[in-house]
Amino acid sequence: MQHDLPLNDPLATSGRFVSHLTRSTYAIILAGGRGSRLMQLTDWRAKPAVPFGGKFRIIDFTLSNCVNSGIRRIGVATQYKAQSLIQHLQRGWSFLDGRFKEYIDLLPAQQQIGEDWYQGTADAVFQNIDLLRRNAPKYVLILSGDHIYKMDYGRMLAQHVQCEADLTIACMDVPIEEASAFGVMGINDDKRIVSFVEKPKQPACIPGRPDRALVNMGVYVFNAPFLYEQLIRDADDPHSDHDFGKNVIPHIITRYRAFAHNFADSCVGVPENGVPYWRDVGTVDAYWEANIELTKVQPELNMYDEDWPIWTYQEQLPPAKFVFDDDDRRGVAIDSLVSGGDIISGATVRRSLLFSRVFVHSWAEIEDSVILPNCEIGRHAKIRRAVIDKNCKVPEGMKIGYDLEADRKRFHVTAKGVVLVTPEMLGQQIHHIR
DSSP states (O other), rough: OOOOOTSGGGGGGGGGHHHHHHEEEEEEOOOOOOOGGGGGGGGSSOOSSEEEEETTTTTHHHHHHHHHHTTTTTEEEETTTHHHHHHHEEEEEETTTGGTEEEEEEEOOSSSSSOOOOOOOHHOOOOTHHHHHOOOEEEEEEESSOOOOOOOOOHHHHHHHTTOOSSEEEEEEEEOOOOOOEEEEHHHHHOEEEEEEESSSSSBTTTTTTTTTEEEEEEEEEEEEHHHHHHHHHHHHHTTTOIIIIIIHHHHHTTTTTEEEEEEGBBBSTTTTTTOOOOOSSSHHHHHHHHHHTTSOSSSSSSTTTTTOOOOOOOOOOOOEEEEEEEEEOEEESEEEEEEETEEEEEEESEEESSSSSSEEEEEESSSSOOOTEEEEEEEEESSSSSEEETTOOOTTEEESHHHHHHTTSSSETSSSSSOOOOOGTOOSSSSSO
16 A cells, blocks of 8 residues: 555654544444334434433544544434434534535435445445545545544554554454454454454453453444455445445455554543443443443543543533422432533432433432433432433323332333333323324
8 A cells, every 4th residue: 555654754653644644534434223222212213313421412422533533524324213313413513614625424325326225334335435436535434323432543544554454443352251242353463453253152362361352343444445345345245244344354354454453542531440431332221321420420431521522412501400499399419410401490319410401390309310301300200220211201209210010011121220211101102103
């Protein structure tokens, strides 16, 4: 491949070198999946559009990583129930200015090449190969839109060029018992990938570390011409599932120069425990845990970092309001996050995260719960260890999370005892389909 600068040039590790690489990169975010393990949270929205952290959507973290890294030509491939996601992108991400070649391309499945919708992760990129060619990037960054993390992609691009790689895969080490959910890699001393197995039943460990495995994060850097060749080859294979992890990457490993990039080398704001923050909030339990973790005094994910902000749609809402200070009716929130437009009216909120426009009426109690936007919690209601979906109106006096057997008859209760409540479960018809 042709380098932008020789490896012995002092600029090869400078900010100027990296910024040149990021300007030469087009990012495609794969955001078309439902995320069925999130149960009813994704009945009416794709997983990347699920709210997170009080004011964000899951996809905002990947998009913010792109923008903060200097990658401002971005395509978002959508498919499953994309309206909520598309609306969010139109409202929250229109600040990119096309006059400076900064933009987000919405890439819904359009049957541009054949009669099929997106058939797999590789096919989603292949069906947009014409757009990629017209943008003429030197590098293509392929990302998932459904993980929570902060990463400087510029560092990964720099390693990719310096290693003269055809493909670079971001990786992290995880406990061996969790590795079966990922693609597991083996690398040599030069970080070159020598083996790759997608979701093995018996994952290989990291040499010398029998309790850990090195896994694929779903973050890829390709040289653009090489990517086009591999996508066309895969599209012509009638036996392929047209998936990067199952088909494209295993084919590349033994034939071309594929390298691993350690996430720890590009993670932004590594927490005090030294473990880079990355969360797959793909189950209700994981989603609840990641949100509740933000209520800690020093959460592992720093959302107050002005050097690496998380961008999103910023609604114009009044400040949160706490009213009443009587002995039996006091509006308080302790160890909690509350958002704009919230009213805590003589109610108590503990260790919880409230999104915008949540109204908690007098004598209600909320503990260890995640309350999504536009919810109303009635008087004397008690909620514990729950996720309350957007637009729910919890009736006066209702108890959620106190009797799991009763909750199972009307709501979804996870294996760890977290209760998921949606408007439909409460008999409230928010979505009109007839």
